Amino acid sequence: MRTRLTLGQKRSLEGFGFVLPWLIGFLVFMAYPLFYSLRMSLSEVQVTATSVNLTYVGLDNYRYAFLQDNVFPVDLSNFLIESLITVPLIVVFSLLVGLMINEEVPGRAFFRAIFFLPVIFSTSEVVMTLFTQGAGGASFVERFEVFQMLVRALPQRLADPINAVMGRFTLVLWNSGVQILVILAALKTIGRNVYEAAAIDGAGRWEVFWKIILPALRPFIVLNAVYTIVDLSLSPFNPILSSVSNHMFNVRTGMGYASAIGWIYFTIVLIALAVVYSLGMRRVNTM
């Protein structure tokens, strides 16, 4: 027996059908692992050849991470400070390069191709190889005595991450390819007539940049910041990747602790995204 569906219900079902494979994948490969790793992070995990045993231990793993482990907090703090430098660096760099390429200079397509090039291998082990051979540093910045003195004046906790970023300066900039394209595409959405109207009103290029271009780009700059933060997760320089994989098979700490590290990292990412979003979407009094 078939019950007759209204046209609307039928359409709904069809639409749901298209999304269903994704939903199955989501439940199996995302929702379940996410939930299970949260449970593991609150447990002591014992893995045998055939089974996995969880013993609830409350927040012990989290406590261990911050109070007893003497590697993880240092790794984390270095990574956070490095990210506070690299994320704005990438966002600003992609904005500037996007603006430059958007001008009618000869060889625009060529420059666009150049600046996008690293995207095709910036996530990989290749970057690590270049880095260990010292090919990606900012030797041009390090040559300035002033900069060296400034860094030396800082406490060790801050100086280390700054030097780390300087040691791979170019490789950091390599993460801006997609973001540059986003800026370029966003600039195209500002109509020619807007510029013309501004010119008629007697606005100079400087004013046009601050009053028209920047406000129009705002959501895309936020988008770029979000993308950059998410992209950092799989960066070869992300210490959390190796802490998770090292602790996973460590007999003493094990998968429970590794999951806790994963969740601490996830929480930090969410906080960072929330901060970026609220900063970026805050209303500004323009006029």
Add this chain to the structure above:
Amino acid sequence: MSIQRDVLKRPSRGSEWFRPIKTRIRRLLLGTGMKSGLLSKAALMLLLIDVGYVYLYPILYMISTMFMSRADLIDPTIIWIPKALYWENLQMAFEGLNYWAGFQQSILISSAAAIGQAFSCALAGYGFARYDFPGKNLLFLLVMLTFVVPPQTIVIPLFLLFRQFGWLDTYLPLIVPEILGLGLKGALFIAIYRQFFLGLPSSLEEAARLDGAGPLTVFTRIMLPLAKPAILVVTLFSFVWHWNDFFLPTMFVRDKGKWTLVRHLSGLQQALDTIYDLDRYGLSSVTEPVKMAGAFLVIVPILLLYFFAQRWFTEGIERTGLVE
């Protein structure tokens, strides 16, 4: 657009002709209003070349260094161009990477994952763009959630899950999630497709529907052919990102015979030490040029791909209208 510009220019051109030479030169160099002059264009060019040089420096360095012999490397008079092209580095790296084997594995995984994502993300993107059903917005929010979840947070349960399925040391963990529209940056691809399908007129489906075509027919016969630009962009990006992926393949595929090229690169030093028995001779194991040659060999296939499909990579984001 160009017609419009001509129309705007034409009336002023006549009057400009009679302007004193001095003003005309000044305008040419400094520009007028929104149009930049030659001077600022030249300055911009210089700046772009400069920044571009810094940006490309590691690659240029890699290519230059991989042709250097040990003598060239020490010689302070040699900076960029080695005395002679020294091919032995490439040869050594080729052996150390186990190149053909790794190349085949990389191609296999990347193509399967890319094709899987190109199709499955299109399905989901289409559903989100062209249909209304209860809970749609919540589901799309979940899509966005998968984008921000760091792989390191879920890798352990996935590892255990794949162990239970008996999928470890096979490629299934790297391909099956992709076939369902998840996996590496799957959410981004769904968003690209969704945006693309949102931009198509709704009359397309209605006409086909009146002719009695079912939803799947409409999708495969009408929508997919129209979505070629989006398909191409997603396939290319997915291929390249899977080619470079290191963390997940390292986790799930430990069998050396199934390593991808990128994985072989991180084991290059060890592999060469074993092949050449370098420790015995007290040699400083693998030299820098060999490592550079190895890195080059790993990226050369995608460099070639980029060389031919460059426009699709760089214009894709504009064409698919992701930014709107």
